[in-house]
Amino acid sequence: MSKTSLAAFPLAALLALFSAGCRQDMHNQPRYKALAESSFWGDERSERPAIEDTVARGQLRLDAARYTGKVNGQDVDYFPWKITAADIRAGQERFNIYCSPCHSRLGDGNGMIVQRGYRQAASYYSAKLLKAPVGHFFDVITNGYGAMPSYASRVSADDRWRIISYIRALQLSQTAKITDVPAPVQAQLKAGGPATEVPVADTPTARLNWAPPRSVVDNPGHPELPAPFSGEFPPAYHAAEQAPAAGGQQ
Numbered sequence: 599m600s601k602t603s604l605a606a607f608p609l610a611a612l613l614a615l616f617s618a619g620c621r622q623d624m625h626n627q628p629r630y631k632a633l634a635e636s637s638f639w640g641d642e643r644s645e646r647p648a649i650e651d652t653v654a655r656g657q658l659r660l661d662a663a664r665y666t667g668k669v670n671g672q673d674v675d676y677f678p679w680k681i682t683a684a685d686i687r688a689g690q691e692r693f694n695i696y697c698s699p700c701h702s703r704l705g706d707g708n709g710m711i712v713q714r715g716y717r718q719a720a721s722y723y724s725a726k727l728l729k730a731p732v733g734h735f736f737d738v739i740t741n742g743y744g745a746m747p748s749y750a751s752r753v754s755a756d757d758r759w760r761i762i763s764y765i766r767a768l769q770l771s772q773t774a775k776i777t778d779v780p781a782p783v784q785a786q787l788k789a790g791g792p793a794t795e796v797p798v799a800d801t802p803t804a805r806l807n808w809a810p811p812r813s814v815v816d817n818p819g820h821p822e823l824p825a826p827f828s829g830e831f832p833p834a835y836h837a838a839e840q841a842p843a844a845g846g847q848q
Contacts, residue, residue, distance in 0.1 A: 665755050667736030675731035681763045689764030692757050696749055705768040717745040722765055723772050735762045 630636060630644035639646070659665040664678035694703060700719040702709040707721040720727060739758045742748040753761065776784055 663733070664759075667733035667740065673731040673733030673737065675733065677732060677759055677763065679759075681759075685760045686763050686767055688757070689760030689762070690767075692753060692761050693764050696753055697761065700746070705765065719746070722769055728769055728773065732759075732762050732766070735765060 632645065634644045635642055636644035638644075661678065663669050663674045663676075667674055698709055699711045700709040700716065701707055701722070702712075702719075705722040707719040709719060712719050722728075736758055738746065739753060739761065740748060740750045740755075749758075770778075776787070779787065
């Protein structure tokens with residue numbers, strides 16, 4: 599054995615000694631697999647039921663219209679907040695990522711996946727979808743429809759509304775009439791000259807129906823606050839209001 603090997607031997611032995619003292623208790627601690635049986639609890643379930651009336655972070659969804667696209671079981675015909683040009687641009691980005699492979703970037707239902715044999719996707723320019731309320735699109739994105747799967751796990755609720763605003767922009771691009779353009783711009787177009795920038799208040803986006811009744815909160819950027827709040831509280835909220843305080847009279 600060389601002198602170098604002999605010199606390295608004590609160091610290797612010391613490292614081996616310290617390594618033997620390393621523990622992995624936190625890394626390899628006892629745990630249950632999801633939905634596994636447990637003898638610890640009386641019902642033999644390792645998964646514990648959620649405590650009544652608790653709400654997980656990010657799941658406080660008081661406004662049914664914003665998070666389901668429906669009110670009283672009917673598709674809503676308004677957006678849950680005032681749609682801006684930035685919302686439509688964000689919707690275009692998400693549309694190109696998640697929707698265009700089937701519906702195409704034109705929205706005609708002839709995306710690249712369809713061209714390669716997947717079932718024909720819907721065209722946004724069909725008479726049915728031109729008349730469909732925005733809540734219908736939200737429900738389809740959330741729950742799927744026909745061969746289309748649910749995108750709820752991939753697209754947030756607010757981004758679904760932004761995608762829908764872009765779908766409306768696509769529909770308008772193919773169905774708009776000259777009368778949809780503000781009068782001063784109409785005159786410029788008819789004269790063959792370039793059109794000046796349309797004032798925001800006169801754009802088709804500004805005319806989108808967005809104001810639901812009894813709206814008292816406008817905070818579209820926060821996932822835990824309804825925007826706007828429909829005014830409807832869950833039953834558990836009213837039950838808590840009516841419950842007597844501890845030690846009070848019945």
